[in-house]
């Protein structure tokens with residue numbers, strides 16, 4: 060049985076034929092030439108109607124599902140058509156589109172695996188990159204959003220993830236309704252424009268029904284939510300705030316530890332990292348002993364630690380009024396602390412006072428799962444469910 064026969068069996072497209080298959084130059088890949096079927100007209104990618112041909116573009120490769128350890132590429136010269144409605148545009152091909160390097164079938168294949176494995180594991184398993192897997196998921200989620208009717212969405216969460224060693228960002232939007240959490244949308248970058256893309260896709264009517272939005276303190280997100288979802292109660296993600304505070308504390312500790320070593324003091328802060336970062340109830344008995352020892356000294360790290368611990372109380376209030384008074388008092392104290400990273404946190408919290416207090420309003424109205432928002436574990440689970448039961452090649 061030949062490769063072409065198999066392809067014709069599982070990936071046949073009217074109007075196109077597989078011409079021949081051969082090894083690539085490195086013998087690690089298989090290249091399959093595709094050409095238009097004799098006499099079949101190209102289809103305009105603008106209006107999806109047949110149109111007269113105009114010219115050919117240079118050959119390009121679409122990466123297809125790998126086979127027996129070989130990468131597989133479909134090679135094709137895209138035609139341009141001279142369409143009556145759209146002018147000169149590139150043709151539409153059923154196995155892919157101009158924006159994606161991967162063939163549609165391969166994107167669906169990767170996205171399906173990314174529901175079982177993490178994006179990183181999927182990339183490793185199929186010898187492709189994280190970016191490609193992400194691209195595939197973005198494509199499938201976007202396709203799903205266009206092809207399903209979304210019933211009402213009550214609560215959404217928006218979050219950014221970093222990739223390419225922290226140089227690039229993605230914006231992810233999750234539905235975080237009780238009993239229905241899933242990845243709704245993926246967008247490149249974390250700008251105002253990218254996040255607005257989500258609201259454009261769902262349309263004004265659906266956006267108007269959203270009651271709760273959970274986000275971090277990233278300003279472009281805050282701006283878009285205020286503009287496109289003004290009726291919703293906007294909550295700041297608690298886990299994000301806790302993480303920010305831990306980061307500040309860690310900076311204080313690292314800087315002070317370095318300074319002490321430089322000034323020739325005994326290494327009091329050595330191996331203290333987890334003693335101050337973990338919640339006290341999670342410490343091992345040895346770490347507890349270290350912490351008790353540390354607390355005897357008047358160090359910046361110790362004072363920052365006490366401020367952080369003190370802030371935990373904030374989340375336990377029931378009344379927004381009392382929580383507000385506590386927040387004001389905490390910020391005031393922290394701003395007097397002369398510990399720069401902690402002061403910075405206090406200024407940020409103060410600037411977002413109203414959004415922070417929405418946490419308490421929301422807690423009275425909806426399930427705690429939604430209010431707790433986007434903790435890391437929940438995010439990973441949500442990333443794997445696109446709410447699409449039908450993914451067919």
Ligand SMILES: [Zn+2]
Pocket residue numbers: 103104105106107108110142143144145146
């Ligand atoms: Zn057209």
